[in-house]
Amino acid sequence: MFEVVAREEFNDGDLIFEEDAAGDKIYQVETGAVTVTKKVYGEDIVVEVIRKGEIFGEMSYIAKIPRTATARALGATVVNVLDPGAIRDEFSGLSQGMRQIFRSLVMRLKKATDTSSGVHFLRKEPRVKKMFSLSFLAGDAIRESYSHDASCGGLFIKTDRPLDIGREFELSLWLPNHPKPLKIKSKVMWNRPKTDDPIEMPVGMGVQFTSISRDDYEKLQVALPEC
Numbered sequence: 488m489f490e491v492v493a494r495e496e497f498n499d500g501d502l503i504f505e506e507d508a509a510g511d512k513i514y515q516v517e518t519g520a521v522t523v524t525k526k527v528y529g530e531d532i533v534v535e536v537i538r539k540g541e542i543f544g545e546m547s548y549i550a551k552i553p554r555t556a557t558a559r560a561l562g563a564t565v566v567n568v569l570d571p572g573a574i575r576d577e578f579s580g581l582s583q584g585m586r587q588i589f590r591s592l593v594m595r596l597k598k599a600t601d602t603s604s605g606v607h608f609l610r611k612e613p614r615v616k617k618m619f620s621l622s623f624l625a626g627d628a629i630r631e632s633y634s635h636d637a638s639c640g641g642l643f644i645k646t647d648r649p650l651d652i653g654r655e656f657e658l659s660l661w662l663p664n665h666p667k668p669l670k671i672k673s674k675v676m677w678n679r680p681k682t683d684d685p686i687e688m689p690v691g692m693g694v695q696f697t698s699i700s701r702d703d704y705e706k707l708q709v710a711l712p713e714c
């Protein structure tokens with residue numbers, strides 16, 4: 488098994504990490520247990536209980552996505568953080584095909600979990616694959632790119648050089664048949680930078696809208712009837 492690089496202790500109900508947060512630590516439960524929950528209409532739905540000796544937190548690492556669920560301690564709990572360097576070495580030692588198989592499994596489990604917990608149907612602002620032209624300021628330079636998917640609450644921007652998590656910026660979003668771009672204040676919630684690992688997932692950043700005018704929001708709703 489992998490070496491333990493840190494031990495974290497939690498009381499009953501303590502948050503270990505939250506759904507949609509950035510993070511790629513992989514844990515093993517030493518004592519106690521961990522609930523895995525999904526938020527549906529503000530309520531936590533338990534999808535699994537992880538027990539002593541079991542691993543969690545592997546899905547975001549493997550698929551390079553944000554945390555797929557929330558993890559909380561169930562009773563007094565100690566979790567071990569497994570050596571990220573050793574995990575990276577072993578994972579990158581796999582063939583590209585094998586890594587792709589792992590990623591497919593993770594994405595299918597995520598989809599199955601979302602469907603069974605109702606997230607898919609109840610999500611307020613579903614993401615749909617949609618390519619919009621956009622631009623934003625990074626340092627002194629204007630970067631031009633396009634979205635991979637979008638909702639009325641945020642989108643995923645394809646870019647080889649994503650901004651840091653937490654960075655706030657103004658997004659110019661071009662909707663089809665509109666002469667001017669929407670101007671939306673946005674925040675980077677997570678990112679997937681370019682690596683040597685030839686992943687089959689889009690490289691870029693997940694962005695949440697923090698401020699949008701009513702006028703622009705209405706235009707967005709017309710362009711995204713799924714919202």
Ligand SMILES: Nc1ncnc2c1ncn2[C@@H]1O[C@@H]2COP(=O)(O)O[C@H]2[C@H]1O
Pocket residue numbers: 523534535542543544545546547548553554555556557558596600
């Ligand atoms: N359906 C599921 N069954 C069991 N564990 C899950 C399930 N969905 C998510 N998890 C675990 O919860 C974790 C949430 O963070 P990750 O996405 O990194 O990794 C996830 C898995 O370890």
